Amino acid sequence: MAANFKVQASFGTLAGRVKEAISTKATLPGNVSFGIKGGDTLRIAEQLDVAISARYGENLARSPREPLRGNFKLKFPGRDICYYRKVSGGYVNQKISRLWRVQPRCSVTGKDVEMMDSEHQDAVELKNAASFEQIATEGGFISICGFGSLLSERSARFTFPELQNFRVGILHGFRRVFAHVAPVFLERGIANVETKEMSSLSVEPFPGESIVVTVFEISESEVPAFIEREHEFRFLAITVHSLEGEISAHKALLLDSLLGKVICARYSDEEYRRDRCSGDEEYNKRYGRYNIQRIWRDDIFPCRTYLRHCVLAAKNLNQAAYDSFLDHTFLGDRTTSIRQYLAQDENIMLEEPPLALRERYGG
Incomplete structure (x- = not known):
């Protein structure tokens, strides 16, 4: 099975409460799209693994200790600043947990994940x-x-x-x-x-x-x-x-x-x-x-x-x-x-x- 996939994600809060929802749909064999919205403790890598595994079988399942890895693209809205960083899904989980609630919209494409991260890397x-x-x-x-x-x-x-x-x-x-x-x-x-x-x-x-x-x-x-x-x-x-x-x-x-x-x-x-x-x-x-x-x-x-x-x-x-x-x-x-x-x-x-x-x- 091909492991191509695309993710659209946005993070936020509603009335101070963390809301999480995951939706999946197959587009073509070997290609699946995910819509993810979440907040405080959203775990992107784990949820992607679960969703991909459910759609394509155990051969694409990953251990929770081996999260998705990829090139993460950082772009500041309204600013001409952009750079890439090779990190693990665990890093993403840590950042989202640390920065909680508000994150920019991001798109994640392909097996080597590309994701727009936050601009406060040093918090x-x-x-x-x-x-x-x-x-x-x-x-x-x-x-x-x-x-x-x-x-x-x-x-x-x-x-x-x-x-x-x-x-x-x-x-x-x-x-x-x-x-x-x-x-x-x-x-x-x-x-x-x-x-x-x-x-x-x-x-x-x-x-x-x-x-x-x-x-x-x-x-x-x-x-x-x-x-x-x-x-x-x-x-x-x-x-x-x-x-x-x-x-x-x-x-x-x-x-x-x-x-x-x-x-x-x-x-x-x-x-x-x-x-x-x-x-x-x-x-x-x-x-x-x-x-x-x-x-x-x-x-x-x-x-x-x-x-x-x-x-x-x-x-x-x-x-x-x-x-x-x-x-x-x-x-x-x-x-x-x-x-x-x-x-x-x-x-x-x-x-x-x-x-x-x-x-x-x-x-």
Whole structure:
């Protein structure tokens, strides 16, 4: 039997839930097409093996330990960047699991698979304090990347008083999104549960997007404290570029912080409960007492005080950062930009924070 096949694939998320569907159809003897859609834990190589085997018999079956291999073509939408990398199906599984949820469309053709991959090849998930050592400098410093309130050096110093080398950079392959509930807003009385204006900011991979960020260094000794403080987030080590296009010297931990609000990247409720919480008791201690049953969701809106703070931080940094925040930050629907959202409600930028929080939330 011929092993020719073609795959069309796209990856995404719907209402924060991973959806997977596989469809197969034979076109000609020895030639089969697959349509694959999936998200969080999609395993392309395994599913292709299963589908091909079911259609053509055991002679094409592969061991799960011997995944499909091929040339993977990387192409950035909207950019003239393209290169090939010879990798295994296992590598693809690892990348999709690591980058979760959002991947570009791809086409896979022939026995030597050709696939469009993501543009954030160097993203590494940091699961605990010990794993942060891989991005520490010899002097014991960690590079931090801010994209919301940390666009303001003054705001950053509220959380990291001893930070060093505050500077501006650009991060490719990610976008900002207001899509999770922040307990700190409930604690401080600035969340509006009735109107659902209680979301904080995170980032998520998205091909073709770029955001202006800030980068600075903190002591490695500070890592355990802010991991505990920012318990619900996924920590990623990524590569930040200068605005002139040069790669920065150090990888940076992707995060945004407001009152210690560390955000490296979007997590999921399932992963958070499974990997971060030792049981219901811990979850209830952190969220249940506020009657929060879901953290990561697309039906909420930005906390007004926090949104104003972030917009002012971006505006005070420079024009590029301001435009980047307005046009590359989205509501949970992933469609409405912050520029569009503010045009619908101009009062957000006119509302002063509570007096006790005015300095910290002042942009």
